Amino acid sequence: MIGGNIHAMSHTFQIAWLMAGVIVGAGCQPDAASPRSRSGCRTRTDTNTDSESTASDSSVLRLASTTSTRDSGLCDVLLPMFEQLHNCRVDLIAVGTGKALRLAEAGDVDVILCHAKSAEEAFVAAGHGVRREPVMHNSFLIVGPADDPAAIQGIEPAEAIGKIGAGQHRFVSRGDDSGTHQREMELWDSVGGHPTWQDYIETGQGMGPTLIIADEMDAYLLVDMGTWLKRRDGLRLAELITEGQGLENPYAVTVVNPVKHPAIHDELAHAFADFLVSDQAQTVIADYRVNGTRLFHPDRLAQEQIE
Amino acid sequence: MIQEGFADAWQLLIHLDPSVLDAAARSVWISLLAVAAASLIGIAAGLLLARKRVLGQRFWVILFRLGMSVPTVLIGLLCFAVFSRRGALGSLELLYTSWAIVVGEFFLALPIVTTLTHGAILRLDPRVPETARTLGAGPACRVMTYLNEARLAIALAILTAFSRCFTELGIAMMVGGNLAGRTRTLTTATALETARGEFARGVAMSFILLLIALLVTLLIASSGRDMDKVKS
Numbered sequence: 001m002i003g004g005n006i007h008a009m010s011h012t013f014q015i016a017w018l019m020a021g022v023i024v025g026a027g028c029q030p031d032a033a034s035p036r037s038r039s040g041c042r043t044r045t046d047t048n049t050d051s052e053s054t055a056s057d058s059s060v061l062r063l064a065s066t067t068s069t070r071d072s073g074l075c076d077v078l079l080p081m082f083e084q085l086h087n088c089r090v091d092l093i094a095v096g097t098g099k100a101l102r103l104a105e106a107g108d109v110d111v112i113l114c115h116a117k118s119a120e121e122a123f124v125a126a127g128h129g130v131r132r133e134p135v136m137h138n139s140f141l142i143v144g145p146a147d148d149p150a151a152i153q154g155i156e157p158a159e160a161i162g163k164i165g166a167g168q169h170r171f172v173s174r175g176d177d178s179g180t181h182q183r184e185m186e187l188w189d190s191v192g193g194h195p196t197w198q199d200y201i202e203t204g205q206g207m208g209p210t211l212i213i214a215d216e217m218d219a220y221l222l223v224d225m226g227t228w229l230k231r232r233d234g235l236r237l238a239e240l241i242t243e244g245q246g247l248e249n250p251y252a253v254t255v256v257n258p259v260k261h262p263a264i265h266d267e268l269a270h271a272f273a274d275f276l277v278s279d280q281a282q283t284v285i286a287d288y289r290v291n292g293t294r295l296f297h298p299d300r301l302a303q304e305q306i307e
Numbered sequence: 308m309i310q311e312g313f314a315d316a317w318q319l320l321i322h323l324d325p326s327v328l329d330a331a332a333r334s335v336w337i338s339l340l341a342v343a344a345a346s347l348i349g350i351a352a353g354l355l356l357a358r359k360r361v362l363g364q365r366f367w368v369i370l371f372r373l374g375m376s377v378p379t380v381l382i383g384l385l386c387f388a389v390f391s392r393r394g395a396l397g398s399l400e401l402l403y404t405s406w407a408i409v410v411g412e413f414f415l416a417l418p419i420v421t422t423l424t425h426g427a428i429l430r431l432d433p434r435v436p437e438t439a440r441t442l443g444a445g446p447a448c449r450v451m452t453y454l455n456e457a458r459l460a461i462a463l464a465i466l467t468a469f470s471r472c473f474t475e476l477g478i479a480m481m482v483g484g485n486l487a488g489r490t491r492t493l494t495t496a497t498a499l500e501t502a503r504g505e506f507a508r509g510v511a512m513s514f515i516l517l518l519i520a521l522l523v524t525l526l527i528a529s530s531g532r533d534m535d536k537v538k539s
Contacts, residue, residue, distance in 0.1 A: 095502065099503060100504075101504065102506070103504065175487060176503055177505075201489070202487035203485055203487075204487065204491070204498075204502070205484070205485055205499075205502075209484070216392055216402055
């Protein structure tokens with residue numbers, strides 16, 4: 001009897017679920033056809049022939065950028081400005097630097113904003129990119145457990161990395177080929193090579209999750225200033241080294257070579273590079289603060305123009 | 308890219324790449340353990356809900372059915388909150404260990420096994436319990452009869468749960484942390500290779516995952532060779 005009851009009930013439920021699915025599905029339809037969809041944007045541009053817009057016939061710029069610029073909120077300020085100026089839309093793909101370079105190499109994006117200088121220069125040298133413009137910089141810092149078992153507080157970054165390695169202290173690495181990971185590798189190279197020991201831990205994740213893992217595991221970590229300032233509240237990790245050689249973190253915009261990839265919107269990409277180094281954008285970068293702290297220092301403004 | 312992935316997968320397999328073997332072995336044992344535990348409890352719960360009058364019966368049935376839709380990131384998030392140093396079970400130091408993933412995947416598998424077992428027992432021919440009772444079978448004997456009659460559906464329930472656990476990413480990433488050589492599984496490794504921009508290697512990892520899934524499926528299928536003839 002009970003079984004029969006439940007069977008009948010389950011049947012009712014199946015129907016209810018199906019109906020709910022249909023309703024939800026229908027509710028989603030308008031979203032799919034929102035004005036921001038690609039085709040909607042195209043139409044707008046095609047009919048807009050008498051406008052003074054400098055945008056090419058395809059008004060979508062694909063930008064691959066590091067997660068730090070997205071997570072810091074800077075892109076939310078800069079991209080709408082550019083979109084308005086050029087009557088276009090910017091699709092931001094926030095990924096690690098390694099992946100950004102791969103996407104650019106395959107011609108899947110028009111322009112990249114990254115922070116791995118040597119990798120970007122190699123990218124341009126290999127003919128994948130045509131133009132690289134320094135935009136802004138901030139710094140990395142080394143954080144770790146407050147009791148600092150490796151005694152690295154305030155010493156030179158390379159020396160600190162050497163001490164952590166020699167003492168086999170717990171160290172958490174991004175291990176994901178991102179700009180931050182590449183910088184960490186450069187620091188290891190400066191003290192004689194890539195380490196492996198029991199407590200050298202590779203997360204293979206972004207900066208945010210890696211920071212949480214380091215905090216939970218009481219480990220040392222190289223972190224970018226933007227992520228640290230945004231996330232440090234509630235963490236037990238302490239700032240140990242905030243300046244020194246090897247901690248500078250330069251961001252640059254690189255335009256992908258249009259010759260190799262005909263689908264690239266190079267006109268808009270160049271316009272984007274011009275925009276980022278313009279006084280207008282540079283001032284926005286200089287004025288951008290999180291919790292009262294400046295996250296990025298513009299590279300193209302004279303010193304007296306800042307502040 | 309997919310062809311490259313095939314080639315890469317082949318290379319990784321024939322060279323028995325240690326990092327891949329490590330991740331694959333971890334994926335297998337974590338999923339097997341989670342599904343084994345979930346099967347023990349889930350089959351019992353499914354049987355109970357189907358054959359006995361239980362307090363809050365409808366509630367439990369709906370709860371388990373709803374449980375099948377809980378996203379893995381939510382399970383991961385809840386497990387993280389519990390196992391974090393600031394969490395209720397933080398003192399166990401389970402966060403970022405494979406055991407934390409086992410616990411999370413157990414809660415992923417449990418509703419699947421329970422719901423599908425429950426459905427399988429309900430769908431049994433009503434003559435089965437009647438006959439068993441008439442022939443004087445005791446409770447234990449009747450339970451064995453039900454399980455035996457529904458064994459194809461129950462095997463599929465276990466296989467479904469295994470597939471979900473073996474291929475899930477949210478829990479392994481959140482409470483495992485994708486730590487190289489410690490908690491890295493095939494799915495988190497795939498996510499990492501993708502994030503690195505090593506797309507072909509990511510595809511290769513997924514091929515290896517599918518290959519293992521195929522082996523497990525064949526294993527379960529061969530363990531019940533006569534299953535698809537049960538009704539005829």
